[in-house]
Amino acid sequence: MKKLIVAAGVALSALALTLSSCAQPPGSTTESPGASAAPSSAASGGASDFKACMVSDSGGFDDKSFNQTSYKGLTDAKEQLGIQTGQVESSANADYAKNIQSMVDAKCNIIVTVGFLLGDATLAAAKKSPDIDFAIVDYNDTEKFPAVKNLKPLVFNTAESSFLAGYLAAGMSQTGKVGTFGGAKIPTVTIFMDGFAQGVDYYNQQKGKNVAVLGWDAAKQDGQFTGDFEDTKGGQRVAQGLISQGADIIFPVAGPAGIGGLQAAKASNGKVNAIWVDTDGCVSAEQYCSQIMSSVYKAMDVAVTDAIKASKDGSFSNEPFIGTLENNGTGLAPFHDFDAKVPAELKSELDALKGDIVSGKIKITSKSQPTS
Structure with missing residues (x-):
């Protein structure tokens, strides 16, 4: 059985977020523990008809790491842009292709996949569905990706x-x-x-x-x-x-x-x-x-949000985003309790x-x- 999605912000602040519904493979869920079964504002017509979706790797959206940070990018985009969102959490490597297909079937305008291990499945899906924008966190095949105009790598040095x-x-x-x-x-x-x-x-x-x-x-x-x-x-x-x-x-x-x-x-x-x-x-x-x-x-959350914004406003491209020290795409977080040490x-x-x-x-x- 798939793990429940925990909606939690990770980059700069913790946010309690309502997850919108979407089509998904059998056994998956898009409700957080205790979430209401009532439709979200997106599902009830309060948001635009643009839909951004995400597929995690097997670590899940509550991994306190890269899936969770990437997921925050999706929820930030929902809040900032008033869009619909969908998501499905993977439990094993074998889930990737079918989970991506479930987001295609849910008529998502952009699908963001999270993690190196989803590279092959994402490439295949992007080639099969050229009318959908795809972005992938933490993977770029420099030989195969450039030929796929609807697939954008989000990578970090x-x-x-x-x-x-x-x-x-x-x-x-x-x-x-x-x-x-x-x-x-x-x-x-x-x-x-x-x-x-x-x-x-x-x-x-x-x-x-x-x-x-x-x-x-x-x-x-x-x-x-x-x-x-x-x-x-x-x-x-x-x-x-x-x-x-x-x-x-x-x-x-x-x-x-x-x-x-x-x-x-x-x-x-x-x-x-x-x-x-x-x-x-x-x-x-x-x-x-x-x-x-x-x-x-x-800064996977920022990169994901920016990719979704670009897809929505029509400026999406397959040019890789590379996070560096220079553009603050990566860096050292504050010292917190160690600041004085x-x-x-x-x-x-x-x-x-x-x-x-x-x-x-x-x-x-x-x-x-x-x-x-």
């Missing part, structure tokens, strides 16, 4: 922002060891790990230190993975393994499985902290804010490093970086 996270982690570590792990060995995960490791290396070069990165070898492109994005207990086990090796700051890149890393940090009673990914963890997973030093955010000198260094990355003075080396 998180190696840049993860470089800053690695430098921050190295500067704050007391043990001289930091750790990272992923949910699956795919480019949208390893790009974070590459940038993180490069940031630690740069700190070591600048400071004459030898902070070690556990869980990822950038040269070998190999490291620690849970094997999926849903197994919170698995994430906790992997994180605990890194902690047992001496890591006192962990960087989980594993969606809901990464919550297990936050649980492991919390269980350390202050000895271990974390840096979250995709969204500001102090908003999306606020119960762990006291363990979250900062977060590498991706991060030294002013380290904060200044992070600001200078951002400028050096934007200017090209510092070259990011991850092979997983997106290209247009």
Whole structure:
């Protein structure tokens, strides 16, 4: 059975939102827990006849990570534009094609799919339905996508922002060891790990230190993975393994499985902290804010909303959106509870490093970086 959708904002504020109805495959739902069965304003004629829809990956819309942030883009568009919306949540990889088709059948004007793993199914659907606009978060096939005029990639160079996270982690570590792990060995995960490791290396070069990165070898492109994005207990086990090796700051890149890393940090009673990914963890997973030093955010909500606006006003194109430090499509979230703990000198260094990355003075080396 599919999980219920939790309507929760994640980028800058938490929002309680009413979900509109749409056609969906058997067993799916578009109601949040306790939601009224009464029609929404969109369903009762209070909104335009333009309909924007979304399909999650198997992490679901309540993953406190990239699905949830992308979903906020859909609900923001509904609020700002007065449009109808539809959504369906995937439970497994096998759901993707049929879930996308359900949105086609629901007569959506634009369908946004979320995640690298939906790439093939999204491409096939876009080619089959040229009158519908499609956008996909976190995937771009630079060979096949350009020929499909109704398919727009929304991708993010998180190696840049993860470089800053690695430098921050190295500067704050007391043990001289930091750790990272992923949910699956795919480019949208390893790009974070590459940038993180490069940031630690740069700190070591600048400071004459030898902070070690556990869980990822950038040269070998190999490291620690849970094997999926849903197994919170698995994430906790992997994180605990890194902690047992001496890591006192962990960087989980594993969606809901990464919550297990936050649980492991919390269980350390202050000895271990974390840096979250995709969204500001102090908003999306606020119960762990006291363990979250900062977060590498991706402005997926803004990118999704902008793609929907473009589709509605007729300016939609297949030109990829690439979020960078320069355009604020990615970056470091506020320090929150750690604001007074991060030294002013380290904060200044992070600001200078951002400028050096934007200017090209510092070259990011991850092979997983997106290209247009």
